Structure formats: C-alpha cells, structure tokens
Amino acid sequence: MKRPVVAIDGPAGAGKSTVARLVAERLGYVLLDTGALYRTVALAAERAGVSWDDAGAVSAHAEKLAQSRAVQLERASDGTLRSLLSGEDVSGSIRTLAMGQGASKVSAVPGVRSALLALQRNAGEGGGVVLEGRDIGTVVFPDAEVKVFLTASVEVRARRRFEELRGRGEKPEMERVRQEVIERDQRDSTRAVAPLKQAADAMVLDSSALEVSEVVGQIVERVRAAERLLAGQA
Ligand code: DC
Numbered sequence: 663m664k665r666p667v668v669a670i671d672g673p674a675g676a677g678k679s680t681v682a683r684l685v686a687e688r689l690g691y692v693l694l695d696t697g698a699l700y701r702t703v704a705l706a707a708e709r710a711g712v713s714w715d716d717a718g719a720v721s722a723h724a725e726k727l728a729q730s731r732a733v734q735l736e737r738a739s740d741g742t743l744r745s746l747l748s749g750e751d752v753s754g755s756i757r758t759l760a761m762g763q764g765a766s767k768v769s770a771v772p773g774v775r776s777a778l779l780a781l782q783r784n785a786g787e788g789g790g791v792v793l794e795g796r797d798i799g800t801v802v803f804p805d806a807e808v809k810v811f812l813t814a815s816v817e818v819r820a821r822r823r824f825e826e827l828r829g830r831g832e833k834p835e836m837e838r839v840r841q842e843v844i845e846r847d848q849r850d851s852t853r854a855v856a857p858l859k860q861a862a863d864a865m866v867l868d869s870s871a872l873e874v875s876e877v878v879g880q881i882v883e884r885v886r887a888a889e890r891l892l893a894g895q896a
Contacts, residue, residue, distance in 0.1 A: 663896060665691070665790035666807035666888040668881070669798035673858060674762065674846050675819030676812045677869040677877070682794040684878045687741075689792070689885055694735060694785050696795035696802070697765060698745045699778050701756035702733045704764030706747055714767040721773025728777040735785075759827060759834060759842060766846045769796075770853040796850055799861035807888040809864040810881055818870040819843050 668691065670682050679695060686693035703724050704714060712719045727733045727747075734746045744753045755761070768774045775797075782802050786793055793802065799809035814822075820840035827834045850858040860866065865884060867877050 663889075664892050665788075666885055666892065667786050667789050667803045667805075668792040668808045668810070668885055669803050669806040669861075669864075670792065670794040670810045670812055670881070671796055671798050671800070671858065671861070671864070672810075672812035673814075673819065673850065674843055675823045676814045677822065677874065678794040678812050680874060681812060681869070681877050681881065682792050684874070685881050685885070686792040688878065688882050690790075692737075692785075692791045693743055694782065694791060694793045695743055696778075696782055696793055696798065698735060698743070698753075698756060699733055699781065700765035700769040700774070701761045702745050702747050702752060703727060703774060703778070704761050704768050705752055705756050706733070707768060708764065714764050717771045717773070720768050720771050721777070724768070724771075724774040724777040728781060733778075733781070754830075757830060759832065759839070762846065763842065766849050770849060770855070772855045775855055796858040797856035799864050800859060801856040804861070807892065808881070808885050809861045810884075811860040811864040811866045812877065813866065813868055814870040816840065816843060816847075 668685065670678050672678050682693055706727055707714060707720050707723050710723060712723045714720060732748045736744050736746055738744050744751050745756055779802065782793065785791065786803060799806055820843045823843060824834055824836055824839045867880060869877055
C-alpha cells in the first residue's frame with residue numbers, strides 16, 4: 663500500500679526535529695533530517711578550505727560530495743539518525759552554532775540546493791517517510807500528502823536553541839543565540855531559491871502554544887487520514 667510523504671517545514675528552533683522524530687516513531691515511518699545534509703556540506707567545505715561565501719566553489723564541492731555519495735544519512739542500531747561524511751560519523755560536529763550558520767549560508771547557494779535535491783527525493787519517493795526542513799512542502803515534495811508548517815515565537819525558539827547548545831557543553835550567550843536565530847530566519851526566508859515559506863496547503867502549528875504531544879497527535883491524526891485516503895484510491 664502506498665503511504666504518505668509527510669513534510670514538516672519551519673524556522674530554526676520551532677521544534678521540527680523533536681516533532682518529526684516522534685511522528686516517525688509513532689507511525690513507523692523513516693525520518694529524514696534535511697538540515698543535517700546542509701550542515702554536513704558546510705562542515706565538508708570548512709574542512710576542504712572552501713569558503714561558505716564562495717558560491718561557485720561551494721556548489722562545485724557540494725556536487726562532488728553528492729555524486730560520490732560522500733554525504734549520507736544512516737539509521738544507527740539504536741534508531742537514531744547519523745550523518746556521515748565519507749563514512750565518518752559527523753553527527754556531533756555538525757550540531758554547533760557555527761555549523762548552523764554555515765548551513766544557512768551554503769543552503770542559499772542554488773548549486774548546493776540542486777546537488778542535494780535528488781538525494782532527498784530518492785529517499786522519500788516511496789512514501790512512509792517524514793522529511794523535515796525548510797522547503798520540503800514547497801520544492802522537494804510539492805505533492806506531499808501531508809504538509810505541516812511548524813513555528814514558534816522568536817523568544818521560545820531562541821530559548822530552545824540556547825538550552826540545546828548548553829546541553830551539548832557549549833557556553834552560548836542568550837542574546838547572541840537570539841540574534842543568530844533572527845539572522846538565520848532572515849537569510850532562510852529571503853534567499854532567492856527555495857526560501858523558507860509556508861506552503862499554501864500546509865497545516866500551521868505553533869509550538870509556543872501547544873505541548874509537543876499535542877503537536878505530534880495532530881500530525882499523526884492527519885497522516886492517518888491521508889493513509890485512509892490513499893487506501894481508498896488503491
Ligand atoms: O534545521 P537546521 O537548523 O539543521 O538547518 C540548518 C540550515 O540548513 C538552515 O538554516 C537552512 C538550511 N536548510 C535549508 O535551506 N533547507 C532545508 N530543507 C533544511 C535546512
């Protein structure tokens with residue numbers, strides 16, 4: 663039976679990762695964190711001495727990485743998703759404030775986006791998958807059966823990022839994290855190619871006003887309805 667593609671988009675710190683993981687677990691769907699792909703490209707560029715601001719060089723580097731399948735996501739035996747760069751587990755190294763900024767910069771480069779597009783489409787095309795990112799419901803899977811735009815206030819999102827970074831042993835300053843959230847929103851929403859924006863047919867959920875369990879419950883309900891619809895069409 664064909665199963666839905668679930669697209670979860672929204673700004674940094676809206677809770678997409680937590681929500682997408684729980685939704686995928688509840689449904690037994692595959693999870694794809696597309697931000698991790700951009701973060702891995704940013705890390706690879708840095709290691710190769712390629713500037714995040716050099717669009718030509720960063721595109722060429724991303725194309726090379728995609729073609730040689732050097733950037734991959736893999737499910738570990740404990741169920742978590744690991745980011746691999748040429749076989750090395752870089753899941754920890756990509757979760758820093760710096761790589762968040764790097765990912766935001768390289769993801770604004772059209773050549774980087776097109777290099778990662780096929781990879782995302784191949785991973786999701788069979789359905790039964792939850793993809794989280796910025797442009798899943800608008801560009802990667804515009805025909806996704808379930809589209810969610812998850813958002814939250816800047817204050818709530820900055821606080822979450824702050825706690826997350828502290829949990830990883832970093833010592834961020836709250837005001838700096840807040841500024842970076844605003845800066846990243848601005849860059850992600852105004853770039854020329856595939857900017858962060860709500861798909862017209864997306865279900866909008868505000869996680870500052872709802873508990874995680876409520877957000878997850880509403881999405882799961884929507885997916886179940888989409889599953890029934892697909893089963894009826896079969
Ligand atoms: O979700 P995240 O913080 O890991 O994403 C890091 C950056 O990657 C984000 O600032 C914008 C970019 N990104 C994107 O442009 N498109 C996606 N589908 C996912 C992430």
